[in-house]
Amino acid sequence: MPFVIPVKAMALTVSTLMCGTMFTTYYFCVHDSECPALPKLPTISNTWEDPPGNFLSRVVVSIVALLMALLQPTLFLPAKGKLWCNGTVNLVLGVISCLLLSVVGAVCDSESDPECEGQSQIHVFSAVVF
Helix, strand or coil: CCCCCCHHHHHHHHHHHHHHHHHHHHHHHHHCCCCCCCCCCCCHHHHCCCCCHHHHHHHHHHHHHHHHHHHHHHHHCCCCCCCCCCHHHHHHHHHHHHHHHHHHHHCCCCCCCCCCCCCHHHHHHHHHHC
């Protein structure tokens, strides 16, 4: 019998994992006095620059992006012909978006932070296009 994961459970897991990561890295960033607390919120990328956020985000965003890419066919192929554009085109755009999200998580935003040493241009480009 093949291993089957229900699509709704997978989508819920992916969403929960990503939201949990954002809240967790924000907590650590504020707790370590690296980010401002409420009401002034930092960007998500700022919460991912210092440990443990930079390590946690890379692992979780890689997993989330992969699982989101695997979910794309269930979103767009059944709707082929019912969307403003061909379902296959939307599928390809969705997978490209997941690839860009994985780049956002993998490439750090700060070029000056010694824990990060990222490429801001690549990070920002991927985030905006995503």
